[in-house]
Amino acid sequence: MPEGHTIHRLARRQHRQFAGHTITVSSPQGRFSAAAESVDGRVLDRVTAHGKHLFAWFGDRVVHIHLGLFGKYTAGEGTPPHPIGAIRMRWTAVTGWTDVRGPTACEVLDPSGVEAILARLGPDPLARQPQSAAAWTRITRSKAPIAGLLMDQSVVAGIGNVYRAEILFRHRVPPLTPGRELAETTWECMWADLVGLMRSGVRSGRIVTTEPVHRPPAIRGRVGRTDANYVYRRAGEPCRICSTSVRAELLSARRLYWCPTCQAERRHEPGTVAGMAGRLPAVAPSV
DNA sequence: ATAATATGGTGAT
């Protein structure tokens, strides 16, 4: 389930488990064997993340992972299990092991290769010092729909289909609003909200975007799988706020979910906080 | 058993 929060969570976990240790790097599946050899037996310095990209630094060689839609990591302590399925890359160290399956990208880069990737990514809400300015510059100069811009990793890095749908709902923004028609105050609210939601996602390992008041009481403190979001994957179900049937349509080959009532077209009113005013608190929900 | 689907991205047309 890889949106930005997943990658940052992995980076943190891998850093904690493996940094400072000698790593045995292999490719049970074989497709990464040659590159694995170039970092095998090195000491891992650190693991970093930007957007959906993961970087494991071994001196001047950097393993770059992008999980894509299907990629997954598994990990554990002790000796690794017998390989089952297609394990592209496996690490083993005295502290344990980790496997990755199905990544879109699994390659060894030099630092300039990393720079090239970072250069084409927009600001990441999960950065230590989140900087929204560059994203706003792109949005306010574009006539493309805001729903598309949010998914464009060169505008904002780390948002995926869930955060996209949910952040638009939480700020009552019609998904097809051209970027240039979005009020700056609305964008500032959306960005601040993204920072909170995604940080909460890193902590919990899931994407919970509903406010407690909009979902049934949590059972044993656990938010139900079907109660975690407002519109994502809820096509045809009643909106949690107004009961209108949630709609879904394909936009650039990705399914877009929204409530046609809560996110209705409305006249742009410069200088007003069109977003969360009077509707949702400007804080991330407690999970 | 087979098909559809999924939180993503690239490169050709």
Added chain:
DNA sequence: TCACCCTATTATC
């Protein structure tokens, strides 16, 4: 806009 890559899980026959 489309074809395609990657893998696992869920839905349908």
